[in-house]
Amino acid sequence: MGLLSWLIFIPFFTALAVILTPQPKQIKWVALIGSGIHLLLTAYTAIKLWGVISQETFTADVFAKLYFTEQYDWFKSLGIQYMLGVDGMSMAMVILTSIIIFTGVLASWHVTERPKEFFALLLVLVTGVFGVFLSFDLFLFFMFYEVAVLPMYLLIGVWGTGPKEYSAMKLTLMLMVGSAFILVGLFALYHTSGQGTGVYSFNLNTLASFEYPKSMQAWVFPMIFIGFGILGALYPFHTWSPDGHASAPTAVSMLHAGVLMKLGGYGALRIAVYLLPDGAKEWALFFMGLTTINILYGSFGAIKQKDLKYFTAYSSVSHCGIVLFGVATLNFMGVKGAVLQMFSHGVMTGLFFALIGMVYGRTHTRMIPEMGGLAKVMPWLAVCFYVAGMASLGLPGFSGFIAESHVFIGGFFGNAWNSSVAMQVMTVLATMSIVVTAVYVLRGLGKVFLGPITDSHYLSLTDAGFTEKLTTGILIAVLFLVGVFPQFLIKLIEGSVLPILNRLR
Amino acid sequence: MHDMIAYAWLIPAFPFISFLLIGLGVRLYSQKLAGIIATLSIGASFACALTLAITYFGLAPDAEGLRPTLVPWSFIWVDYMEGLRVNLGILVDPISVLLMVVVTTVSLLVHLYSMGYMKGETGYGRYFTWLNLFTFSMLGLVVAPNIIQTYVFWELVGASSFLLIGYYYERGAAVAASKKAFIVTRFADLGFLLGIILLGYVGYPLYQGSGVEGQLFDYTYLTNPQNITALVGTGFLGISLLLIYMGAAGKSAMFPLHIWLPDAMEGPTPVSALIHAATMVVAGVYLVARLFPLFSTTPDVLEFVSYVGLFTCAFAAIIACTQDDIKRVLAFSTLSQLGYMMFALGLASMDQPLGYVASMFHLFTHAFFKALLFLGAGAIIHAVHSNDIWHMGGLKKLMPVTHLTFLIAVLAISGIWPFAGFFSKDEILLAALQGGKNIHFIGGLLVAGLTAFYMARIYFLSFWGSPRSKGSSHAHEAPLIMLIPLCVLAVLSLVGGWVPFSDYVTIGLTEHQGGHGSSIVPILGSLVAILGLGFSWFVYGRGESARSDAIAAKWGMVFGWIKNKFYMDEVYQFITHQMIFRFVATPIAWFDRNVVDGAVNLTGWLTRRASSIFTLIQTGQAQTYGVWFVVGTGVTLIMLWFTKG
C-alpha cells in the first residue's frame, strides 16, 4: 500500500473502525482521530511534493507529470490498471478535502441519531472523493466518482430536514444522469484511441497521446463537459444544488458544496480539456456564455432567498460558475484561477455551511426574516459569518480575491482561438457579480446578525463552543493564509496546469 | 538616518501587529489596555513617518528639482503570469510621505480623542481593533508601489469603514448606512478593477516586448515617459483611466456616487473625523495624483474630472447650508472641499503643475481643520447629547476651549488670512486663473463664500445665543484627553498654511510653482470669505431665529428640495429596490424554482406517467400475451428481413 493508497483508504478504514466501536460516544472521537491522521498524512505528502515540484521547471512538457505513482494491472485484457498518482492540481484538491472532512467531523459533533451509520457513510463518501482526485486511470476515476455520489442519498435521506427524500432522490438521480454522459465520453475516448493506436487502455496519459479526430471531439467534449458540469452546477443543471444543500445535514452540505461540486470542475479540466483540446477550443465560447449566466443568475437568485441554506446554495452556484468560467477561458491565468477558485470556494462554502449548522442548532430556524440581531448574543459566530461573507465577495486578504482576480484577468486576456471581444464582454458581465455578491451577502447577514434582536427568547442563546471555535478557526486560518501568502498554492498548481495548456497549442 | 527609509515598512506594520494583538487577544481581557496599545502603536508609526519625512525631504532633489521615488522594500505576493507579477511593498515619494504623515497624525489624534469619547462603550476594544485595521489599510494604500496593491488596500479600507460605520450595529440606521457605504464603494471598485484589467490587457503586449525591469502594474513603470507614450498609442488608455477614475470618484464621493458619505455619519464621530474627513475620502484624490502623469496625457479625462469636481463642490456647498444635523453639514462640507481638490487636479497638467501642487496642499491643510471641526462637533454632541444644531446654543461660555478651537477651524476653512485654508484655497484659485479656466475660478470663489456662510452658521447657532435645549444648558467642557487633540489640530490649522509646500511636493516642470504670484486672488478670496461670514452673522448671529425661518419660508419649495439633498437617496433607493430587486432578483428566484426546477420535476412526472400507461399492457389475459407473442415473432421476422440488406 503506497502513500497514495493510504491517502485514499484511511477514511475507509476509519469508517470500518467506526462501525466496530461499541459506545456511541466514542464514535465521533474515532472519526475525528481518523480524519486527523489523514490531515497529517496529507500535510506530509504536500510538503514532500512541494519539495519535488519547486525544483522542476514545467515549460515544455505536454503530459501531466505525476509523482509517487502506483501502478498495478487490474483487468489486463481491457487495459484497466489500478493507477494512482498526484500532481499539483490534485494535491491542492486533496488538501481541501482533507481539511473539509476534518472540520466536517468536528461540525457534526452533536449528531445523536444513529451516529455510527452517519460517520461511516460520511467517510465512505470521502474515500470516493479522494479516489477521484488521485486516480489517473479513467475506469478507476469513474468508479470512485460514482462511489462518491451514492452515500449522499442516505446521508440526506435519513439525517436531512425538510423535503429530504425528494431532494435526496433528485440529487442522486441528476448526478447519475451526469455520470451517464461521462461514461459515454469515456467509452468514446477508449475506443477511438484503441482503434487508432491498437493499444486499448484507460490510462489518462496513454489516452492523451492519441490525436483524436476533430469530428469526434466536437461531440465528445460537450458530452463530458456537461456530464461534469451537472455536478459542477452548470447553469441549466444546477437545480439539485439548492434543494440538496437545504435538506442536507451540516457536515454533508459542507462536504457536498465544498468538495463534491469541485469534482465537476476538476473532471472537466482533467479529462475534457486535457484529452480533447480541439473540442475545448470549439466549445469554449459557448460554455463561457453559459457560465456567465451561471454566475449572475446564482448571485441575483441569492438576493431574494428567505432560507439561509438556499441563500448559500445559490451563492455556491454562482461561485462554481466562476470555476467553470475559468476552465472555459482556456488561458493560463483563467485555468489556474479556476483551480484556485475550486480550493478557495471549497473552504469558503465549508465555513458557511458549518456556521449555518451552528446557527440552526441554536435558533432552530433557517428563515432569515425570523432571525435578527444575533450578533449581540453570538459575537464569535457573527464575526466568522462576516469573514466568510467578505471572503465570498472577494475581499482581498482572503483567498476569494486571489482566485477571482485570476479568473477575471484571464477571461479578459482571452485566448488565441476565440474572439477576444466576446470573451471580454462576458468577463465584464461576470466581474459585475462581485457587486451583486456584496449586495446579497450584506443584506442577508445584516438581516440575520445586525439590528435589534427581533425575538426575545434569542437572548438566552449561547455563543460558539470549543469544537465550533476550532472548526471555524481552522477554516478561517486557511482562507487567510491562502489570501495573504498564495505563492505556495499557485506554484503547486502551475506545474499541473501548464501541460493542459501546452496541449491546446 | 538613511536606514529610516529602509525601515519604512514599520509604518504600516505597527498598526497591523496591534490589530492582530488586540483583535485576537487583548480586547477580551481588558478594554482599557486595548485602547492604550492601539494608540501607542499609532504613535510609534507616527514617529517613524515623521523621521521618514525628515530624512526623505532631507535628500537633495535631482536636477529638475524632482524628489526621487524609491521602493525600499517589497516581497512577491501573487505571480499571475510570467510578465505579470504583483509585489506588496513600500513606495516612498513626495505625496506618499505627505499622506503617511497626514494619516498617522490625524489617526494618532483621533485615537487619543476616542479614548475619552468612547469611554464606557460596550464595544470599546472592538472599536479600537477596527480603527487600527483601518489605519493599517489606509497606510497600505498610501505606500502601494503598484496599482494592484492599491486596489487590495482600497477594498480593505472600504471593508474597515463598513465595520466602523456599523459600529452601533443595534441601530438599524447604522446598519443600513454601513451596507450602503460598502455597496456603493464596491460598485465604484468594480469600475476600478475593470480599469486595471483593461490597463493590464492593453499594456501587456508592449511590456512583454520591452524587457523593462520591474512589473507591468508598478507605478515606476506606469509613470515613466516612454512607457506612457507607448500606452497612449493603444487608444484604450482614455477608457481605462476613466474607469479607474470611477473607482476614485466612488471612494472620494464625487457627484453621482456621493450618497453614502452623509449617511456614513451614523458611525461614531471620531470615526467620521478620521475616515470621512481626513483619510479615506482623500484616497480617490491620492489615486488620481498617483497616476497623474498618465492622466495628463489624456486631457479630456482631466477635463471631465475637473467639471465633476466643480459640480460636486457647488452642489454639496448648497446642500450644506440647509442641513440641521451638525455632522451632515460637515459631511457635505467635506464633499465640497473634495470637489475643490478634484477640480484642482483636473486643471493641472505636466507643464502647468500648479493645480496638482495646490490640490495636494489643500489635502494637507484640509485634513487638519476638517478633523478639528469633526472632533469639535464630537465634543459638542458628547456634551449636548444631540446632533441637531437647533438644540445647541450658548456653548461659548460653557465650553471655552472647544469654542476657541472650533472658531480657529471655521476661520481656517473659510479661508481667512493667517489660517491654513487661506493659502491652499488661494493656490487652487490661482491655478484656476493661471490655467485660464474662468468658470472654475468664479465657481471656486462662490463656493468659498458659501463655505464661509454655512460654517459660520453652525458656529453661531451652536456657540452664540442662548442655550435652546436642556442638554445645551447643562453642557460642560470635554475632558482633557479630548481637548489635547483639539488644541494640537488648532495649532496645525494655524501653522499648516505657512509650510513652503511647493518645494517639497512637485511634479513636472517646477519653475512654474510661483508661490503667491499675482495678489488679486488672495484679496478676492478673503473678501468673499468675510462677506459670507458677515451675511451668516447677519442671519444667525443675532440670537433671534425668526429671521432664518422667514428666509426658509420665502423660498419654501427650493429650500425643501435642497434640504432633502435633491432626493438623490430616494432615486437610488428606487433604482435598487424597485428596479433591480423587483424586476430582476425576484423573477430570477421565481424562474429558477418553477421553470428550471419544474423541468427536472417534469421528467420525473413523465416517467411515472409512462409507467402507469405501460403497466396497462399487462392485461392479465393469457391470450393477449399470446397475441403479443405471435405478433412479436412477426415483427421480428420483418426486422430481421430488413437487416439482411
Next chain:
Amino acid sequence: MNLYHFIIFSLFLFSVGIYGVLTRRSAVGILIAIELMLNAGAINLAVFNRYLAPDKVDGQIMALFVMAVAAAEVLVGMAILIMLFRRKKSVDIGQLDILRH
C-alpha cells in the same frame, strides 16, 4: 404426395394450432391446440428427414422425442387445470386475470 404437400399440411396444422391457442375460451381447448402445434413440428421433422436427408434417421428420432415432450407438456397443463377447476369450478381462461398491471 411430394415434399410440398407435407410442408403445406404442417404449415396449415401449425397456424390452426396458433389460432386455437389464441381464441379458444376453454383451457382444455388451448391444450389441444398446443398439441396440434407440436405435432405439426414433429411432422415437419419426419418429412424433412424422409425427403431431404434420407440416409440418416436423426429427424425421426427427434420426432419421437417431440412426442414425449408434447405429452409432458399437456400432462402438466391438465394437472394445473384440474387444480384450478377444483377451486373455480370453471376452465374459462378469460376469468383468470387476478394478476394484472
Next chain:
Amino acid sequence: MSMLPEIIIILFAFLIIALDLIFLDKAKNYLVPVTVVGILAACAVLIFNNSDTLMLGGRFVSGAMHLWLKVTFLIATLLVVILVPESTSENLKNRLSSVGEFLTILLFTLAGMMYLVSCQDLVTLYVSLELATIPLMVLSSWNRDDQGGEGAIKYLVIGALASAFLLYGFGLIYALSGELSIPAIMPQLTEGSPALYLAAALITAGIGFKLTLFPFHMWAPDAYQGAPILVTAYLSGASKAAGLVVALQIFYRLFGHFIVDWAPFVAVLATLTMTLGNVVAVLQENLKRFMAFSAISQAGYIILGFLGNTGADISAMIFYMLVYVFTNLAVFTVLIVHVQQTGKETIQSLRGMSRLNPGLALILMIGLFGLAGIPPLAGFIGKFFLFNVAAKSGYYWLVVLAVLNSTVSLYYYLRLVRQMYIEVPAEGDKPLKIKPLTMLGLGFVTVGMLGLGLIPYFYEQIGRDAAQWLAF
C-alpha cells in the same frame, strides 16, 4: 466420464423421492441436507476432473467454458435449496408443502440446465430446454391457490407456444442444413434465404420467452407473482441464465455468420426490453412483481453483449450473468426471509428494517445497489463491460440509453432502500429470525457480489475460456 455431475444430480433426485416415499415425514428434516450434499458432490466432481471430452457420439461436450456455466446453475440451485427450511418452519402462514417432491423437481430442472450447456445437437438442446422449463411450470403453481394456478397457466400457455415455435424453427433449420448436430449445421447456413429468416424469427421467439425479452415477456410478471417467492428466486436467477445459454448456443453456434448484421435488431430489442422493464417497475407495489420487472430490465442489459461477436463480448455477458445470479439471489434471500416470516409482499412492508435487523437491511441494500450498477460492487463492473461491448460496436446512443435506464432503475431500487432506512418501523414489527444455514448463504453471496468485481481473475478466466469455446 465428464457426464458424471449430471448423473449424480439425477441419482440424488431419485434418492430424495425414495426417501420421502419410504420414510414419509420422519425423513422430513433430512431431505434438504441430502440435496445439499448431492449438489456439492456434483460441484466437486465438476471442478476437479474437468476435461475436454466428447461423449455420446458428439452429442455431449464438456470443457472449460461449460464449467463456468454449470457452476452458476449449481450455485443458484444450492442457494435456493438452502432457503427451503426458511419456508417450511411450522409457524409460517404460507408454508411450503410436500418438500420432497419440491426438491426432486428442482434437481430435475438443474439436470436439464446442465445438459443444456453441454449439448451439441438440436435434439438434446430441445429436450433439455423443455426439461428445464416444464418442471418450473409445476413449481410455480406449488402454492395451489388461485394466484399460483393462474400464474402457472399463463406460464404454460406461453411456454408451450414458445416451445412449438422453437420446434418449428429447428425443423426449418434441419430442412436447410440436413443436419441436426450444431457444429455440422453452422457451415451450411451461410446465405440468408427467407426460410432461414423465418426459422431465426421463430427461434428468437422461443429464446425471447426464456430470456423474457420484450414482446415475449408477458408471462413473467404474472408467473413470478403467482409462484412462491422461493420459486420466483429460482425463475429470475437460474432460469434466465439457462435462457442466456440457449441464446449463446444458437446465436453464436448456429447463426454465427449472421450475428453481425443482426446487431441493429438486437439493439432495438435491448432498448425495448430495458426501457419497458425499468419504466414499469417504477410504480410496482408487490415485491415479486417488482423483482419480475427488474429481471426483465436486466435481460435487456444482458443482450447488449450480442452486439459484438468476439470472445470478450461473450465473456462480458457470461460474467454479468454470473454476477447477476449472485446479486439477485442476495436480494431474494433477504426478501424470502422477510416475505415468509411476515407474510406481507408489499414494498411498504419493508418499513424500518434497518432498525429491526440492520445486517439484513445492509445486505439487501448492497444487493439492490449491485443490481443498479453502483461501484464498487460487481454489478457496476459487469454493466461497465457490457456497455463497453455496445460502445465498441459504435452504439453510443444505446450506451446513453442504457445508463439512463440504470439511473431509472436506481430510482426504484432506492424506493426499497427508502422504506428500510428512512421510514420508521410500523409498531408491532418484530425482528426477523434467521437460520444459521441462511446466514451462511448470505455471507457467501455478499462475498460473491464484492469479490467477483474486484478480483480480476474471474473475468479474465471467463474471457479466455469464451474465446476458446467460440473457436470450438
